[in-house]
Amino acid sequence: MAKKVPVQFTLNGEERAEFVESGATLLKALRERHGDTSPKGGCHQGTCGACSVMVDGDLVLSCLTLAETCEGRDVSTAAGLSQDGVMHPLQRAFLDGFAAQCGFCTPGMLMAAKALLDENPNPSREDVVEAISGNICRCTGYEPIIQAVLSAARANSHVAA
Ligand code: FES
Numbered sequence: 392m393a394k395k396v397p398v399q400f401t402l403n404g405e406e407r408a409e410f411v412e413s414g415a416t417l418l419k420a421l422r423e424r425h426g427d428t429s430p431k432g433g434c435h436q437g438t439c440g441a442c443s444v445m446v447d448g449d450l451v452l453s454c455l456t457l458a459e460t461c462e463g464r465d466v467s468t469a470a471g472l473s474q475d476g477v478m479h480p481l482q483r484a485f486l487d488g489f490a491a492q493c494g495f496c497t498p499g500m501l502m503a504a505k506a507l508l509d510e511n512p513n514p515s516r517e518d519v520v521e522a523i524s525g526n527i528c529r530c531t532g533y534e535p536i537i538q539a540v541l542s543a544a545r546a547n548s549h550v551a552a
């Protein structure tokens with residue numbers, strides 16, 4: 392039986408403490424121990440991006456990240472994007488721009504887009520294409536997603552102006 396190790400971290404701003412199996416992925420811990428099913432398990436081998444979350448502000452693939460390495464760190468997921476029932480501008484733009492169909496890739500896309508906009512609030516189309524290049528979508532053809540990210544960036548710069 393796998394050894395259990397204690398892991399404490401913040402998840403979308405809330406303190407969390409849990410025993411996880413040594414060697415378990417962050418994806419598994421989030422979904423099975425913390426009830427956060429927003430990161431999706433697509434390929435489980437680092438190629439689809441559906442499991443993308445942020446750890447200490449960096450975009451990571453939670454299927455390739457060990458839960459125990461998140462001790463003391465700050466984990467954020469798509470489930471934490473909306474605040475007090477108000478959608479994040481990226482979520483609003485995805486909804487308004489029909490950028491989600493089956494939605495399986497959407498949480499990972501949102502986190503990749505958030506990581507981009509945190510770093511670069513005024514990205515070019517090429518910046519967006521590069522930022523989401525690790526995320527596979529089987530439904531949308533990518534164009535609505537690219538346009539949604541650009542639209543959210545424009546909306547944010549309008550708010551900031
Ligand atoms: S499930 Fe992690 S990259 Fe596909």
Ligand code: FES
Binds near residue numbers: 492493527528530531
């Ligand atoms: S909306 Fe279905 S995989 Fe992207």
